Amino acid sequence: MPSSINTTTSMTITNYPKNQSSNGGEEELSHECKELLLSLPKEKGWRTPHLYKYQEFWCQAIEIQSIVSFQRHFQASDNDVVLATIPKSGTTWLKALAFAIVNRKRFALENNHPLLTSNPHDLVPFFEYKLYANRQLPDLSNLPHPRLFGTHLPFPSLPTSIKKSGCRVVYICRNPFDTFISSWHFLNKVNPGSKAPMSLDEAFEMYCKGVIGFGPFWDHMLGYWKESIERPHKVLFLKYEDLKEDVTFHLKKLAEFLGFPFSLEEERAGDVEKIAKLCSFENMKELEVNKAGKSIKYFENKTLFRKGVVGDWVNYLTPRMVEQLTKVVEEKLGGSGLSFKLFTEDIE
Numbered sequence: 488m489p490s491s492i493n494t495t496t497s498m499t500i501t502n503y504p505k506n507q508s509s510n511g512g513e514e515e516l517s518h519e520c521k522e523l524l525l526s527l528p529k530e531k532g533w534r535t536p537h538l539y540k541y542q543e544f545w546c547q548a549i550e551i552q553s554i555v556s557f558q559r560h561f562q563a564s565d566n567d568v569v570l571a572t573i574p575k576s577g578t579t580w581l582k583a584l585a586f587a588i589v590n591r592k593r594f595a596l597e598n599n600h601p602l603l604t605s606n607p608h609d610l611v612p613f614f615e616y617k618l619y620a621n622r623q624l625p626d627l628s629n630l631p632h633p634r635l636f637g638t639h640l641p642f643p644s645l646p647t648s649i650k651k652s653g654c655r656v657v658y659i660c661r662n663p664f665d666t667f668i669s670s671w672h673f674l675n676k677v678n679p680g681s682k683a684p685m686s687l688d689e690a691f692e693m694y695c696k697g698v699i700g701f702g703p704f705w706d707h708m709l710g711y712w713k714e715s716i717e718r719p720h721k722v723l724f725l726k727y728e729d730l731k732e733d734v735t736f737h738l739k740k741l742a743e744f745l746g747f748p749f750s751l752e753e754e755r756a757g758d759v760e761k762i763a764k765l766c767s768f769e770n771m772k773e774l775e776v777n778k779a780g781k782s783i784k785y786f787e788n789k790t791l792f793r794k795g796v797v798g799d800w801v802n803y804l805t806p807r808m809v810e811q812l813t814k815v816v817e818e819k820l821g822g823s824g825l826s827f828k829l830f831t832e833d834i835e
């Protein structure tokens with residue numbers, strides 16, 4: 488078994504921009520993209536100077552270029568699997584679980600599993616950060632099927648071929664309180680250094696206005712939520728907190744949805760529990776590749792494994808902030824049927 492696995496055989500891909508420059512890599516953009524940016528509303532960014540509103544969601548200039556290319560060029564196959572999230576909602580965990588589930592015949596769960604030596608983001612590449620980044624047009628035809636991909640795009644902005652093909656989409660969301668705190672920690676950690684860290688207060692105000700990468704969070708969630716209700720066989724909606732509460736149950740549900748249900752024999756052999764353990768926060772955080780490696784050029788894998796709990800927001804948000812965000816959640820998500828678990832016992 489090689490020390491890291493290449494799931495992207497015969498595929499030309501490049502990583503994130505080399506070192507993100509002080510203006511978020513905007514000088515590297517194509518003329519077309521620069522023109523597009525001129526027509527878009529913009530706000531101050533969390534980590535880059537600006538976030539632009541493209542197709543009703545906020546994102547960085549450099550991301551828009553890859554997104555446009557992804558939207559133009561990607562052709563979905565009926566058995567593709569797209570794992571979708573708004574950042575900091577459980578992307579890494581979902582990628583690990585889905586990879587382990589669909590590849591369990593290729594890679595035994597005991598030793599030398601690719602997840603022990605590669606970060607999930609290397610095994611399940613993002614469309615917008617890896618495959619279509621840096622003006623690359625990847626040849627994805629040689630990837631083993633089912634092909635697994637990741638994206639932060641909202642549902643309405645996915646390429647038509649994903650929305651109209653038989654391909655499966657799995658969405659995981661997380662309560663907005665923890666997602667905000669996780670985002671704030673992360674974005675200050677991976678700040679390239681040219682920008683002063685953003686205060687919790689300032690970041691919070693932006694989050695409540697919906698100004699965060701791929702936000703507003705409520706639109707992002709509702710897009711997938713509605714689709715999962717209309718097309719439950721094609722769009723599965725999961726919640727981080729539910730997985731935390733009962734990972735085995737949701738792992739089996741995910742496997743069934745993906746078309747890889749566990750046989751009775753596998754269940755008896757404890758394969759569900761083995762995958763749960765392999766992909767657990769505690770296991771993944773301690774792996775060398777996740778302590779010292781880099782999957783995406785300008786941030787280290789360790790920034791993806793902070794605390795991994797439900798309810799850490801209680802350590803950061805003031806009562807006023809809790810009231811404000813509760814109001815936003817009620818206003819934007821009330822009546823949708825979408826609700827979140829906000830607390831857990833294991834908070835320090």
Ligand code: PAP
Binds near residue numbers: 669768796
């Ligand atoms: P991404 O969208 O940038 O890929 P994502 O993986 O969605 O990030 O979010 C990281 C969060 O998931 C971190 O939460 P925290 O800041 O509240 O701690 C991280 O700890 C948590 N996380 C990462 N891997 C796992 C895992 N295997 N199980 C549970 N939580 C995890």
